[in-house]
Amino acid sequence: AQKVTQAQTEISVVEKEDVTLDCVYETRDTTYYLFWYKQPPSGELVFLIRRNSFDEQNEISGRYSWNFQKSTSSFNFTITASQVVDSAVYFCALSEAGEGAQKLVFGQGTRLTINP
């Protein structure tokens, strides 16, 4: 069965600090997809990144970076020099191949608060 665990329920940091959000997943499939979404107070889930299981290259997009490690089944997300606008709930999600590609299994989310 597929499962996503985000052990950090809430994180609070001061602006300009770096922060890492952890994500650990479980799946029996060798082909799967991992996602990160951001949910601001408005409620919409904003797509941040999608990574397939065959691409372990880390990715950087501006202040955001992602560290994918199959050996530890982790897909961690780091925000560098955090800003108040980064405050939101962040979700990690997993999707398997085949019929599993039709649904996302989400972690419980990490509420990130950036204080000025």
Next chain:
Amino acid sequence: KAGVTQTPRYLIKTRGQQVTLSCSPISGHRSVSWYQQTPGQGLQFLFEYFSETQRNKGNFPGRFSGRQFSNSRSEMNVSTLELGDSALYLCASSLTDSRNGYTFGSGTRLTVV
């Protein structure tokens, strides 16, 4: 390019009533899926439609149903509402499935009183 549009944004219903929520996907997207978000259970998959056919279904009672029209717009219906159905209902669309990623709408916040 317009995003995923969900209507209405807010809804208040009485226990025992039924409700229909609507979702218009991004133009060209044929897959539409629905999720329920509650503080206790988090984000849970309800069902997914592709070309008017339900391809996958989550673990929800039969009171939750959906359909997709030929223009890919989708509706979900909840009958005999219970207090526990109060939630944010999110719709997502994709060209095909997770291989293309899913774009979410702003959701419909349903309150059952």
